[in-house]
Amino acid sequence: MPRIRDILVAPRRWALWRQGPRVVVYCLASEVVAVVLTLRPSPIAIDRRTLLILAALLVLGVVQAETGRRVERIRRRVSGSPHINMTSVWTFAGVLLLPPLLLTLLVAGLYAHLAIRSWYRLQRVPASRTVSNAAIILLSCYAAQSVLRASGVHDIRAAMTAGWTGTFATAAAGLTFFVVNALLVLPARREVGRTPAALFGSWSDNGLEIATLCLGALNALALATLPGLVVLVFPPLLLLHRTVLVKQLEVAAHRDEKTGLYNTSGWHALAERTLAATARQQGTFGILMLDLDHFKQVNDTYGHLAGDAVLRAVAQSIISAVRGRGDAVGRFGGEEFVVLLPGITQPDIGAVAERIRRTISALKVPMGHLSIKGLSVSIGIAVYPNAGTSLQRLLDAADTALYHAKATGRNKVVHVADLV
Template sequence: MQTGAGAPRGVPRFRDVLVAPRNWALWRQGPRVVVYCLLSEAAAVVLALRPFPVAVDRRTLLILAVLLVLGVVQSETGRRVERIRRRVSGTPHINMTSVWTFAGVLLLPPSLLAVLVCGLYAHLAVRSWYRLQRVPVSRTVSNAAIILLSCYAAQAVMRLSGFADVRSAFTRGWAGTFAIAAAGATFFVVNALLVLPARREIGRTPEALFGTWSDNGLEVATLCLGALNAVALAMLPGLVVLALPPLLLLHRTVLVRQLEVAAHRDEKTGLYNSSGWHSLAERTLAAAARQNTTFGLLMLDLDHFKQVNDTYGHLAGDAVLRAVAEAIISAVRGRGDAVGRFGGEEFVVLLPGIAHPDIGAVAERIRRAITTLKVPVGQLTITGLSTSIGMAVYPEAGTSLQRLLDAADTALYHAKATGRNKVVHVADLA
């Protein structure tokens, strides 16, 4: 995206994002993403324009105005934080518009709900996201369409439960409470599922697909605040402004957490970096010493990786590293295992509680997963990757982290010296 005269370099002016349709970033996303985005946007438009047999009164219009104003105020006061959060986020980005859109689900008819979603996302696009070149206008439109479809799914659950809005839920006690909870759960699930096909690269792990537990906990928290906002607007409208202080505090708390995570993550692969992995490994070592348990270490080095960079370029090499990282994560046992990148093409895996016979099975599974990788790079596909792996188990191979790493490293280089693309246990060398 080019900058105009007088604009700071790298910071586009608003008129620069109003490009001709033929130049939209959407067309560069691939046929699957293009078709899905157009279909989802068309579905959102059709549903928004369908007639709804409820008259819109002044009170409903006032509620729409309050939600729009508060959503804009929250966006403006948290704009700087939102930009930083999006830049450091390595997983699907969770914004906080659900505080206002879910309140709209419980209070507004479908047509006004569409106005609310479009208004909030138009403001976000203009004031918060247009400076981030990886959030083009087409992506903002797609996000708004997906949110609107999620809102309509949640409204459908409310109406199937026999409630027109949150006011009618008041009259039925627990039945109304369960209906609102079901609507929130529907919004959460439908939104998570609708986002996946719109992504150019779909991850292979649950975290890459749906975000971390903290990401999803944030979305649940905003939905809860949205339900409380709806109750406040229906009963004591003035209380709705009380949602702003905790919401802004939550915004900053989430940013601090994201920055802490980013400080321990490798930028290219999303794995633990060296310092983050060492910190976790030291805690695992201390726990194993206290509890008299075992854990394993794997050290991996991609074979002939320099040839990938020399043949296809460093951007292709980065794509290979990301694919290898995902392959390793998919091959380990679960959340307790920790995968790190030590730099270059070297990776390390921490396997808490593993015994000698089992570590070889995990290592072999990783080796096979890497040999079957097919990494698309532009019009080409990189295949024929392999890795050499060294293994060590605490406490047999050492009682300090450095001794264990040295032992695994010795086994790794023995694997390289004896033919590559193999797994070697340090105990076998003795």
């Protein structure tokens, strides 16, 4: 368990300064904007009932976080995408119930608890990241409140008396929270992905966020009418939490831990489904077998940690060079990769393979004060059905082409059809 002096890091040693200039400037700017908006005058008076609602949301949020602590620890460990927590259940309820100042206290309290819990019970998340996340959530809350009030509805109680206008205003506030939060998070990330899933998360990730916002609206409705009913939010919330974990574990079981690509079993399962669908439709698909040239020299020269960094960088390079949605990249162990290209024709697959080869040749992997460069890859190509009508025959054909590329000089693409 860390000591207090380990947590209270001197400002010059903050992890924030190790990020790129863009991230540092954006994080500081978003935090300043959040503070300025918090200090602006509010037309809503703070009374005893509002303070009790703030206390209830804080207590319930902490209790929920502690109740789902073990599930959350596993979710963080297996998650390969930007992590989505459950705080929207309480923060969006605050949007619908609290004035800006108390909403700030709610967000600050919930994220202060998350920061302490991450140090003592989960992974050690830098304090600067927690502060930045809290500022982004607060800005999302303010944007949602602005939309709510622009509709002539100040809170959930006013929405209840406004009929359908109140319903649409509440829905618009939730949608605003969702969109603004998704957009504000992007510049705060050191590495921004290129695919929609890397940018905004998977469908299940976004579904989780929408579900928590819906529960937040019901939470606010309960607190505004029959506060005792707020405890009914807990069973579906905890069940949702565990359901998401099961989904993440299923995904993790088919992913390579080192690179995040499909592992052998995951890629095989997807390829078999693609083969069956292609056979029914009398279509075509291609397979690329890739092997990094002289990868052992990287491990021998720079060490195995550097080798792992190279594998991760190569994996991302392959992903960036394929066509996008539908193409599946897997790691078959060691320095060997495989790519599934559904619906591709024989003339086009060579262009994809060459693009991958050039991308990897231009790769520079930072390693301390040095950078690892001069990487190359040999690629073998096989296309269904010409190279085979079973998955194993296609893999064998692609592997034969790969072996020929290795034996004739490396750093080249060889199509199995050219060997006939």
